[in-house]
Amino acid sequence: MDFQLTDDQRALRxxxxxxxxxxxxxxxxRTAADAAEPSLDRTLWRELGDAGFFALRLPEGEGGVGLGLPEAVLAFEEAGRVLLPGPLVATHLAAGEVAGAATGETVVTAVDGVLVPWLVASDVVRGDASGAVPVRSLDPMTPLHRVPGGTAGSGAHDPVGTLLAAAEQLGSAARTCEMAVQYAKEREQFGRPIGAFQAVQHLCAQMLVRAEVARSAVYAAAVTGDVREIAGAGLLADEAAVGNARDCLQVYGGMGFTWEADVHLHLKRAWLRAELGQSAAEAEELLATAL
Known part of the structure; x- marks a missing residue:
């Protein structure tokens, strides 16, 4: 069976x-990361709506693009590459159910466990956010609220949302791999690019393997839509995003620990995404039960 992307899918990506x-x-x-408080770019949000980002899976008869889950995964992978902020998954899932979500006129967030991102900036909150209090976020571009009494790993997560979040993680993993390889070509030590040293080559090779294994799992789950495969894809994507960001930081060396480098932004977003939605323990239990 041929799982290569079609010409239309490549054009969409x-x-x-x-x-x-x-x-x-x-x-x-960098402007978003350096801001005193995270803010949502409403103009960009509407542009995403105009481009069909939120309405990709909505039938054409309902004003959508009429594509499927594989195409949505490709779009969210690109969002993960650039670390696009905002409740993208929740707004996408609300298209067709919440007025204005498909066009980007309405920003939607969802209560899915203990932490709720972008609560204040959203027009519609799906779920009970009563008593939510702001908490300091690890990611400087994602404001968070904590819901008192909220339960992580409640089992109520939308599998499509889990897969789209995994696609974002995949995009971040691929991007940090590219960043590490590029830096290894440019940075010189002892008169040679550091990419000439075997230890650095091993790190970069390991990053590529992580990203491609996660890519295979995410793409396959997008085709089958199986909840067990989605759970596995989420685990692999989280591992790839966090692991690649860590290894990219190692390739960068001391420069990677500075605020000026972008590596820490990918690592912090990867950590945060791994804590939102379906937890690793919940995914593991789902897979274990299936086995």
Whole structure:
């Protein structure tokens, strides 16, 4: 069976990448990271709506694009590459159910456990956020609230949401792998690029393996839609995003620990995504039960 992307899927991925790199490139990323308080770019949100980002899986008869889960995964992978902030998954899942979500006019967040991202900036909150209190977020671009009495790993997570979050993790893992390889080519030590040293080569090779294994799992789960495969894809994507960001930081050396480098932003977002939605323990239990 051929699981290669079709020409239309490649064109979709290319178009989303062009849009996101043009509107949320490194300068915009750094501006968002350096801001005193995280804020949502409503203009960009509406542009995503105009491009069909939130309505990708909505039938054409309902004003959507009429594509499937594999195409949505490709779009969210690109969002993960650039660390696009905002409740992207919740708004996408609300398209067709919440007025304005499909077009980007309405920002939607969801209560899915203990932590709720972008609560104040959202127009619609799906779930009970009563008594939610703001907490300090590890990710400087994602504001968080904690719901008193909320339960992590409640088992009520939408499998599609879990997969789209995994796609974001995949995009981040692929990007940090590229960043490490590029830096290894440019940074010199002892008169040679550090990429010439075997230890650095091993780190980069390990990063590539993680990203590609996660990619295979995420893409396969997008085709089958099986909840068990989605759980496995989420585990592998979280591992790839966190592990690759850590290894990328090692390749960067002391520079990687500075605020000026972007590596820490990928690591912090990967850590945060791994804590939102379906937990690793819950996914492991689901897979163990299936076995």
């Amino acid at each position: 290319s178009g989303v990448r062009e849009l996101l790199t043009g509107r949320f490139g490194r300068e915009a990323l």
